Amino acid sequence: MIRFANSxxxxxxxxxxxxxxxxHVASLWTYQASLQAExxxxxxxxxxxxxxxxxxTVMRVPAAERELTxxxxxxxxxxxHWSLAEHAVAGGPGVGRLxxxxxxxxxxxxxxxxxxxxxxTSATLRDDEHIxxxxxxxxxxxxxxxxxxxxxxxxxxxxxxxxxTTLMAGGLLLVAVLLLGWLTRPLKVVADAARQFSTGVEVxxxxxxxxxxxxxxxxxxxxxxxxxKKLIDDRSQTLAAISHDLKSPLTRLRFRxxxxxxxxxxxxxxxxxxxxxxxxxxxxxxxxGDRSDEALRxxxxxxxxxxxxxxxxxxxxxxxxxxxxxVVIQGRKLSLKRALTNVIENAIKYGGRADISVSADGxxxxxxxxxxxxxxxxxxxxxxxxxFHRLELSRNKETxxxxxxxxxxxxxxxxxxxxxxxxxxAGGGLSVLVTLPAA
Numbered sequence: 226m227i228r229f230a231n232s233x234x235x236x237x238x239x240x241x242x243x244x245x246x247x248x249h250v251a252s253l254w255t256y257q258a259s260l261q262a263e264x265x266x267x268x269x270x271x272x273x274x275x276x277x278x279x280x281x282t283v284m285r286v287p288a289a290e291r292e293l294t295x296x297x298x299x300x301x302x303x304x305x306h307w308s309l310a311e312h313a314v315a316g317g318p319g320v321g322r323l324x325x326x327x328x329x330x331x332x333x334x335x336x337x338x339x340x341x342x343x344x345x346t347s348a349t350l351r352d353d354e355h356i357x358x359x360x361x362x363x364x365x366x367x368x369x370x371x372x373x374x375x376x377x378x379x380x381x382x383x384x385x386x387x388x389x390t391t392l393m394a395g396g397l398l399l400v401a402v403l404l405l406g407w408l409t410r411p412l413k414v415v416a417d418a419a420r421q422f423s424t425g426v427e428v429x430x431x432x433x434x435x436x437x438x439x440x441x442x443x444x445x446x447x448x449x450x451x452x453x454k455k456l457i458d459d460r461s462q463t464l465a466a467i468s469h470d471l472k473s474p475l476t477r478l479r480f481r482x483x484x485x486x487x488x489x490x491x492x493x494x495x496x497x498x499x500x501x502x503x504x505x506x507x508x509x510x511x512x513x514g515d516r517s518d519e520a521l522r523x524x525x526x527x528x529x530x531x532x533x534x535x536x537x538x539x540x541x542x543x544x545x546x547x548x549x550x551x552v553v554i555q556g557r558k559l560s561l562k563r564a565l566t567n568v569i570e571n572a573i574k575y576g577g578r579a580d581i582s583v584s585a586d587g588x589x590x591x592x593x594x595x596x597x598x599x600x601x602x603x604x605x606x607x608x609x610x611x612x613f614h615r616l617e618l619s620r621n622k623e624t625x626x627x628x629x630x631x632x633x634x635x636x637x638x639x640x641x642x643x644x645x646x647x648x649x650x651a652g653g654g655l656s657v658l659v660t661l662p663a664a
Contacts, residue, residue, distance in 0.1 A: 238401050245394050272373070273329035275303075280334070280361045280369050283307055288367070295369065304372035311360035312370040317346030323357055337361055347372060411439040415446055423640065428454050464509055471505050519557040523664060526552040526561075526590050527583045533566055534581055542573050548583035552590045553664045556641050561661075564637035565592060567630040568645070568657050572596040576654055585663055589643070592659040600655045606647045610635050634659075 279298050283305075286294050291307040299305040306312065323344055331338055341362040359371045418429040428450045433443040475498055482498075485491040527548040534546040572579035576596020584591050601609060608614050615628040635645040643661035650656045 237405055238398060241397060241401055242394060245397060269323075269326040270329050272326050273333055276330060276359060276361065276371060277334045279303075279305060279371065280363070283369050284363045288365070291367070302374040306370045306372075307367065308370060309367050311343050311362070311368045312347060312372075313343040313345045313358035313360035314347070315343055315345040323359075334361075336364075408436075411435050411443065415442060418446065418450075420642070422450055422453075467509070472502070475502055475505075519559055521555050521557060523553050524556045524558050524561060526554050526592065526661065529558065529562060530565060530581060530583050530592055533562060533569060534579075537569065537573065537579070543578035544569070544573065544581060545578070546581045548581075549585070552583055552585045554590050554641075554661050555664050556661065560637045561641070564634040564645075565659065567634040568592075568594050568659060571630055572598075572655070572657065575599075588663060590661045590663050592661075594657045594659070595650045595654060597650075597652075597654040600649055600653065601647060609647070610645075 279295075282298060283291050283294050295305040295307045327342070327344055330342060343358075343360040345358055347356060347358040357373045359373060361369045361371070363369065415431055418431050422429045428447070431443040431446055433440050433447070435443075478494070478498055482491050482494045485494065527550065530548060531546055534544045537544045569579050569581060572594050573596070576598030578596060580595045582593045584593070609628075610631050611628075612632050613628040614632075631645065638645050638659055638661065641661055643659065646658045646660070648656045648658065
């Protein structure tokens with residue numbers, strides 16, 4: 226779920242859903258407000274017309290019949306009476322809602338102006354905001370009193386709003402998923418090609434099709450692959466030449482030191498030549514990295530680490546190994562063996578012994594190598610991965626090393642899509658965690 230939310234489709238869909246919700250609620254509120262205003266305006270106009278009609282009907286009959294006529298016209302929300310005095314008291318709760326109706330009454334019947342119209346509440350029911358009293362004075366100074374029960378317009382149904390929002394969001398979500406899947410598919414193709422090229426030796430051609438931007442991306446990616454491949458090929462040829470040109474003089478020196486009469490001098494020269502050969506081998510291994518002709522294949526990481534541990538044990542090196550029956554990954558067996566050997570050898574060399582464990586959590590396979598040595602300061606935990614970087618403890622002939630073991634190891638592991646991380650071991654010492662993607 227978190228990975229989906231961090232993807233381009235996930236983030237786009239989340240933004241769309243939030244935007245749809247906010248805009249839909251705002252549009253519904255605006256619609257309901259405008260609908261309420263329109264209904265209120267129409268109601269005021271119809272109410273004003275009916276009140277004027279009632280007033281003029283009562284006005285046209287003899288005084289003795291006006292009360293009966295008023296009762297006959299009453300009904301629904303109207304209770305109508307004729308009297309010699311007004312029943313309405315100006316003001317009161319809820320009267321502000323009748324202001325629009327007052328204006329329409331005066332527009333239809335201008336004779337109600339000048340104090341002939343009183344809109345308020347009943348003298349006997351002043352606290353009831355749902356009942357309004359309207360008194361209209363006739364030409365003979367008598368009054369028609371109309372009691373009106375306020376009818377509120379019900380709000381829009383919440384269920385209808387929910388169904389409408391859900392239907393809109395669902396439809397847009399379906400369209401967004403299809404559209405984003407179509408738009409991001411070329412990006413996934415480029416990502417897969419980049420991953421395949423980073424672990425292979427051949428150019429992975431990406432089809433230059435689709436929208437203009439995708440075509441430009443695919444063309445640039447293909448061109449980049451060709452240039453990188455050429456650089457790698459040139460580097461391989463250069464490394465081969467350097468290896469031959471450097472090793473040949475060293476081999477001749479080994480033959481010539483046999484003519485050196487002093488055993489001590491001969492031994493020192495042999496040590497220097499050995500150190501130079503080690504430096505050359507380490508430098509070539511680092512420069513070569515994980516680019517080789519070895520193909521990717523399924524590798525049982527547990528068996529590979531067990532074989533390395535057995536080799537060290539046969540040499541009398543203190544190692545302890547624990548792993549499940551099988552942990553399968555995709556990788557280059559020889560390259561991984563070189564990387565893991567460097568890590569384990571460092572633990573033995575600088576920590577006295579190596580405790581090795583292999584585990585898997587479904588997404589990644591992990592090799593944990595711990596020792597009981599002096600450890601490494603936090604400020605040096607990243608520096609030791611720099612080429613030819615050596616700590617003071619390693620600057621002696623007994624431990625040797627040219628500062629490329631961990632550099633080569635991380636380079637190989639990262640080429641497989643993993644990483645090498647250093648941390649302090651509980652109780653003292655160093656922990657080296659090698660993480661690789663599971664098959």
